[in-house]
Amino acid sequence: MPGRDREPRSYYVGVDVGTGSVRAALVDQRGILLAFADQPINQWEPQFNHHEQSSEDIWAACCVVTKQVVQGIDVNQIRGLGFDATCSLVVLDKQFRPLPVNHEGDPHRNIIMWLDHRAVSQVHRINETKHSVLQCVGGVMSVEMQAPKLLWLKENMRETCWDKAGHFFDLPDFLSWKATGVSARSLCSLVCKWTYSAEKGWDDSFWKMIGLEDFVADNYSKIGNQVLPPGASLGHGLTPEAAKDLGLPAGIAVAASLIDAHAGGLGVIGADVRGYGLACEGQPVTSRLAVICGTSSCHMGISKDPIFVPGVWGPYFSAMVPGFWLNEGGQSVTGKLIDHMVQGHAAFPELQAKATARCQSIYAYLNSHLDLIKKARPVGFLTVDLHVWPDFHGNRSPLADLTLKGMVTGLKLSQDLDDLAILYLATVQAIAFGTRLIIEAMEAAGHSISTLFLCGGLSKNPLFVQMHADITGMPVVLSQEVESVLVGAAILGACASGDFASVQEAMARMSKVGKVVLPRLEDKRYYDKKYQVFLKLVEHQKEYAAIMKGD
Numbered sequence: 142m143p144g145r146d147r148e149p150r151s152y153y154v155g156v157d158v159g160t161g162s163v164r165a166a167l168v169d170q171r172g173i174l175l176a177f178a179d180q181p182i183n184q185w186e187p188q189f190n191h192h193e194q195s196s197e198d199i200w201a202a203c204c205v206v207t208k209q210v211v212q213g214i215d216v217n218q219i220r221g222l223g224f225d226a227t228c229s230l231v232v233l234d235k236q237f238r239p240l241p242v243n244h245e246g247d248p249h250r251n252i253i254m255w256l257d258h259r260a261v262s263q264v265h266r267i268n269e270t271k272h273s274v275l276q277c278v279g280g281v282m283s284v285e286m287q288a289p290k291l292l293w294l295k296e297n298m299r300e301t302c303w304d305k306a307g308h309f310f311d312l313p314d315f316l317s318w319k320a321t322g323v324s325a326r327s328l329c330s331l332v333c334k335w336t337y338s339a340e341k342g343w344d345d346s347f348w349k350m351i352g353l354e355d356f357v358a359d360n361y362s363k364i365g366n367q368v369l370p371p372g373a374s375l376g377h378g379l380t381p382e383a384a385k386d387l388g389l390p391a392g393i394a395v396a397a398s399l400i401d402a403h404a405g406g407l408g409v410i411g412a413d414v415r416g417y418g419l420a421c422e423g424q425p426v427t428s429r430l431a432v433i434c435g436t437s438s439c440h441m442g443i444s445k446d447p448i449f450v451p452g453v454w455g456p457y458f459s460a461m462v463p464g465f466w467l468n469e470g471g472q473s474v475t476g477k478l479i480d481h482m483v484q485g486h487a488a489f490p491e492l493q494a495k496a497t498a499r500c501q502s503i504y505a506y507l508n509s510h511l512d513l514i515k516k517a518r519p520v521g522f523l524t525v526d527l528h529v530w531p532d533f534h535g536n537r538s539p540l541a542d543l544t545l546k547g548m549v550t551g552l553k554l555s556q557d558l559d560d561l562a563i564l565y566l567a568t569v570q571a572i573a574f575g576t577r578l579i580i581e582a583m584e585a586a587g588h589s590i591s592t593l594f595l596c597g598g599l600s601k602n603p604l605f606v607q608m609h610a611d612i613t614g615m616p617v618v619l620s621q622e623v624e625s626v627l628v629g630a631a632i633l634g635a636c637a638s639g640d641f642a643s644v645q646e647a648m649a650r651m652s653k654v655g656k657v658v659l660p661r662l663e664d665k666r667y668y669d670k671k672y673q674v675f676l677k678l679v680e681h682q683k684e685y686a687a688i689m690k691g692d
């Protein structure tokens with residue numbers, strides 16, 4: 142279109158803090174990524190099930206990647222900035238300095254990560270209260286939420302942490318505070334991880350009942366008594382100090398944030414699907430399930446009315462798409478489990494050497510190796526006698542049982558590359574069966590889902606995507622921009638800038654279909670049989686536990 146290039150362009154910066162790395166992108170009004178940068182972040186595991194990070198490290202990484210993506214452009218064209226991050230707990234003292242969350246007293250490590258399971262005893266006691274707030278987390282609170290972690294700090298680190306703490310932030314809210322000096326919390330974090338209700342606010346009786354009456358007494362000032370919808374513009378925008386750190390102009394709009402999975406949901410769920418022949422075309426957006434697959438997988442389904450799904454978090458009002466209720470199913474380790482299985486196998490050094498020699502990622506190599514050994518049958522049939530139960534870090538949904546463990550049946554004496562490749566395949570399939578179980582629970586409670594929208598690091602793996610299509614029997618939509626979580630973060634920045642009237646409008650303009658992967662329906666019988674075995678595995682695991690508990 143003549144003259145179009147001369148129009149001043151508007152850019153947004155999205156920053157996404159995942160478990161393993163920080164990513165930033167420069168995104169335009171059509172949702173196109175013009176620049177991308179990433180940087181790994183430190184994690185500490187001082188003891189089993191304790192996982193910690195550093196808010197200073199993470200902020201420094203945000204600054205590095207943001208500076209990289211805006212290099213060479215006129216920064217005055219940047220209209221807004223949005224953050225998303227994992228729902229980890231950041232602890233600061235009364236002067237906003239990091240406080241240690243560990244007995245070693247290392248103040249650098251002031252974050253209890255989302256996957257930290259130190260607060261098992263606390264979460265059991267919280268669940269025993271049967272308080273009504275638990276109805277909005279699937280009936281059972283997860284050890285990965287904030288209330289049990291806060292109680293752990295009070296009971297285990299009273300003098301060194303609890304008494305000195307001035308501010309407890311969800312990581313996405315910490316980032317928006319750091320950028321603007323505004324400590325208002327996002328409705329997303331508070332509703333999904335802190336038991337806040339969009340309609341009723343905090344429930345004093347819950348905090349008193351679990352022994353954290355301290356928050357009630359000081360009017361929730363340490364955990365948030367000002368709450369804003371995701372995408373709302375914060376204060377006066379980017380402070381001069383943060384602007385210098387990030388390499389952006391002071392005063393640009395900064396949005397109230399989202400948890401990473403929720404940003405992924407915004408990045409994919411609103412795309413225009415016309416012309417792809419999908420069952421969700423012409424149907425309400427509630428027929429779509431966004432699945433954000435990174436270290437963990439999160440299954441985000443929305444509805445017009447609240448739906449209570451046992452073992453699935455929510456219903457949360459307006460926590461992702463404004464005006465809709467959200468249910469969030471999840472698997473605590475998916476990418477992390479695949480990495481664990483592959484890296485722990487005896488043939489891993491051989492795999493690494495061969496992949497490096499071919500300049501391929503280990504996963505691209507494994508996928509081509511499976512193609513080589515599958516012979517005449519479809520690749521998925523290589524696991525006819527090898528089955529995996531994937532809950533190596535407990536089950537988040539729909540069983541909501543953190544005592545569950547991983548299982549593998551069908552092991553042989555071989556340790557070669559074929560063996561590694563087939564174990565990897567069985568693990569990928571087990572994760573997809575876990576998704577099927579979550580979808581069945583959501584549908585039994587009233588959701589009606591026809592199409593999956595995948596994003597996150599694992600959606601770059603074609604085998605992972607195809608197995609999700611084959612095992613759920615649903616088409617999988619992949620976005621035009623692989624880094625859809627960053628598009629979601631940029632949508633927040635775009636909303637805060639005022640360039641779009643609503644999150645829905647920004648979603649419709651900025652998220653786009655890239656590719657559709659259809660299920661191989663001819664393999665359905667085989668996967669139905671494997672699913673039967675999958676369900677038997679957990680049944681048997683429970684039987685074993687009962688036998689061992691008996692006299």
Ligand SMILES: Nc1ncnc2c1ncn2[C@@H]1O[C@H](COP(=O)(O)OP(=O)(O)O)[C@@H](O)[C@H]1O
Binds near residue numbers: 477
């Ligand atoms: N190109 C790829 N092929 C296969 N797996 C990938 C690829 N890229 C990332 N992954 C996997 O995705 C997971 C990390 O996803 P990511 O979205 O980066 O996680 P997080 O947001 O938790 O940091 C890892 O398990 C990694 O192995």
Ligand SMILES: O=C(CO)[C@H](O)[C@H](O)COP(=O)(O)O
Binds near residue numbers: 159
């Ligand atoms: O609990 C979650 C969202 O509600 C996520 O699992 C958690 O934030 C980690 O995300 P990721 O796997 O992308 O690192």
